[in-house]
Amino acid sequence: MGTTPRTRASRRALWAFALAAFCVQLDAFALTFALPTIGRDLGAGQQSAALVVSGYLLTCGSLMIAGGRLADAYGRRPVFAAGVALFGAASLLCGLSTSLPVLLAGRVGQGVGAALLMPAGLALVSERHPAADRARATGRALGIAGLGTVLGPLVGGAVTDTAGWRWVFLGGLGVVAAALLLTAGLGDAGRPAARQRSGVRGPVLAAGAVGAVALYADRAPEWGWTAPAPVLVLACGFGLAGVFAAGERRTKRPVLDPRLWREHRYLLAVALGAVANAAAVRWLVAAPALLQHTWGLTAGTAGLALAVPVLAFAAGGPLAGRLATGRPAVPPLAVATVAGGAAALALALPLGWAPLAVVLPVGGLALGAANALALIAAQRAAPDELAGEASGIAKTAITVAGGLGA
Incomplete structure (x- = not known):
């Protein structure tokens, strides 16, 4: 697969994964400001409503290893398509829910769908691009997904205030449908790797x-x-x-192939990615709080102030692809992790406007690049037939670490 020239199918694979991953990341953070409204509408307390966020993240994070394994055993495209379809159906259930148990069921369904489509999608992009172009393709897709990460709280808050929190889920169905249509046009790249199915x-x-x-x-x-x-x-x-x-x-x-645990570059990429994502989530939580609580900005003004850092975070994906093309991905990953972690820690200091204007965009660019480089490095270090499993393990560690950083 590594010598296959770039074709329309490879571009479809990239955009299918990018759009689906954008929705996954958006829905992970879009309810941050909507929980009080959800609690009031559904007659639930704040603690119960918070399960709407944690239930999604826990389900997604805990099942990604299984999702990656299924992708390697049964084919990346069918598992990815099944994950996208399930995510869309669960989003519809969330949007139509009239009670907290139904909403929680929908969020768990979204988590299962995300656990299938994320590792399968990463492997799908990798298998549909030649080896020389994989890093850039993955970086572009993760850059688009990164927009969902940083826009989630802002979009979720705005939609909740205007159209209602249900449209956080219903509004993304068109994007999910587009990803599914792109997937349907891919065809099959070949039979799944000849591995024993556990x-x-x-x-x-x-x-x-x-x-x-x-x-x-x-x-x-x-x-x-x-x-x-x-x-x-x-x-x-x-x-x-x-x-x-x-x-x-x-x-x-x-379930976990021993070849991955013997590959030191893979283990280092996963470890650095976990640290980077914990720092990224801390940065995403601390930056809006700093602008609103310390500087007294309104939510709308704080959102405008974060526009450049948000774009910098998204630009980190394509930058990662360029940095990793034709050279090892782990050294720039280590540099980006250190720089991004320092920026996240710096937000706890009493910074003035001038240093803050540097720390926020630099931190966004470094953390966006680090998150993408971690997945690029992990996939590169793994054999092609283990691409799904390698992505699943990496995404599990990264997702769980992100929860610790919240």
Whole structure:
């Protein structure tokens, strides 16, 4: 696949993934300012309404390993298309929901769809582009997805105030439909890699372990770090992880291919990506709060002030593609992670307007580039037949780390 020339199909694959990933990222952050309204409309308290966000992120993060594995075993295009279709159907359910349980069910459905389409889509873009063009193609797609990340709170707040929070979900259905149509026109690049297909036990245990640990990290600050309920959740997570690890050692068809764990470049890319995404989420949370609470700007004025940093974050994807073309991706990833992390930490300092005008766009560009470079480096270090699984593991670590940075 690495020698296939760039064609209309490769461009369709890029745009299909970019549009779908944009919706996934947008919906991850679009309800930040809508939770009080959702709670009032559905008769739920603030804590219950917050599950609308955490339920989506936890489901998505915990199932991406399984999604990547399915993409390698059954084909990137069909798994990606199934994920996009499920995400769209779940978005419609969210938009039409009249009770909190229905909305939560829809958000979990969105999380499952995202867990399928994200690793499958990354692998799809990779397999449909020649090796020399993969980094740039992935960077472009992730740059568009990055717009969804940074625009999520602003768009969600504006839509909630004007049309109502349900249109946060309904308004994106056209974009999801476009991604699905682009996918339908791709055809098949070939048969899935000849790998033994594992059963469901391993993926279920892995998802349960990741989900339990992520749930503890997400809810323990509110419940209490040593309260019985979160400690029990954490213990269950470690227990499931132990059972999973024991099963992986015995089976001839491990869920996590040993070749990935022996590849140091892959492990380093995942680790740096996790740090970068935690810093990115902290930057996304701290920047609006700083402008509104410390500087006293209105939400609209703060949004305008963040326009340049937002564009810089999105430009980080294409920049990452250029930096990684024809050269190793890990060194620029390390530099971007350090620069972006420093910018995120600097937002806790009493900065004046002049340094803030530098820190915000530089931080946005560095963190956007770091997030894209991490996925580019992870895919490059993995064998082609493991592209989906490699993306799934990387996205799981990056997503969970992002939750810790919130």
